[in-house]
Amino acid sequence: MSELRFDQVTVRYGVGRHAMTAVDTVDLTVPSGQVVGLVGESGSGKSTLARAAVGLTEPSAGQILLNGKPLKYRTGQRRPLQMVFQDPYSSLDPRMTIGSTIAEALSGFPGNRAEEVVRLLGLVGLEAERARSYPGALSGGQRQRVAIARALAGRPDVIIADEITSALDVSIQGSVLNLVRSLQRELQLSMLFISHNLAVVRYMSDLIAVMYLGRIVEFGPAEQILGDPQHTYTQELLAAVPRRSQ
Numbered sequence: 001m002s003e004l005r006f007d008q009v010t011v012r013y014g015v016g017r018h019a020m021t022a023v024d025t026v027d028l029t030v031p032s033g034q035v036v037g038l039v040g041e042s043g044s045g046k047s048t049l050a051r052a053a054v055g056l057t058e059p060s061a062g063q064i065l066l067n068g069k070p071l072k073y074r075t076g077q078r079r080p081l082q083m084v085f086q087d088p089y090s091s092l093d094p095r096m097t098i099g100s101t102i103a104e105a106l107s108g109f110p111g112n113r114a115e116e117v118v119r120l121l122g123l124v125g126l127e128a129e130r131a132r133s134y135p136g137a138l139s140g141g142q143r144q145r146v147a148i149a150r151a152l153a154g155r156p157d158v159i160i161a162d163e164i165t166s167a168l169d170v171s172i173q174g175s176v177l178n179l180v181r182s183l184q185r186e187l188q189l190s191m192l193f194i195s196h197n198l199a200v201v202r203y204m205s206d207l208i209a210v211m212y213l214g215r216i217v218e219f220g221p222a223e224q225i226l227g228d229p230q231h232t233y234t235q236e237l238l239a240a241v242p243r244r245s246q
């Protein structure tokens, strides 16, 4: 159980005249065991914030804290934050079997690694035989399940999911979302769930943060944000989402 907190985080790209602020003094907390949905249009800075959390991008200012302590990334150590990316086609090494891809993420695992790989495959709804397949033999949805298994192999406290169903067929998006939501509950993971799609965020989140031009313009319990949006931009996002049929 872990709390992730962004404290006045700013990320700038470029220098001089070409500098731009992608993330602008963001304060955001992902409470322990909860899902914070981060929604905003393309280019609003969502992925930049995610990349900063997992150490792929250095904040220009501010800090990112896990249980109140600034995050430090050292190679060879267990990473308490794991990220699942949008594109399951480029996030898996095509030359590695699914089994070795997952086993690689089991650094420091004390038990039987082959058995653990099978357990992780089972967790994400894939059969044990899949361990011998290469990514090329898998559908987009199956690849994304492997990416989720690999993230879980690192025994994370926090998962950052960045547009994880955006590249998938609409017909299989629901089953991947269901899987992630049930794993999150079962494993009591804290999760930052990012999507440009408010309908998807609504389905997944306990709390919702709305990002606009690098800033969090609205944050609160999902039902409050959806039921009584305060910011014009949130109202526009909501107006664009089809109503729930029941």
Ligand code: ADP
Pocket: 013, 014, 022, 040, 041, 042, 043, 044, 045, 046, 047, 048, 049
């Ligand atoms: P989102 O995930 O919400 O679509 P991003 O975080 O990807 O937004 O991008 C935020 C802004 O930062 C955009 O204007 C984008 O063009 C810019 N940006 C993203 N990555 C880079 C980069 N590596 N170098 C320069 N600009 C970038």
Ligand code: MG
Pocket: 046, 047, 048, 162, 163
């Ligand atoms: Mg993005």
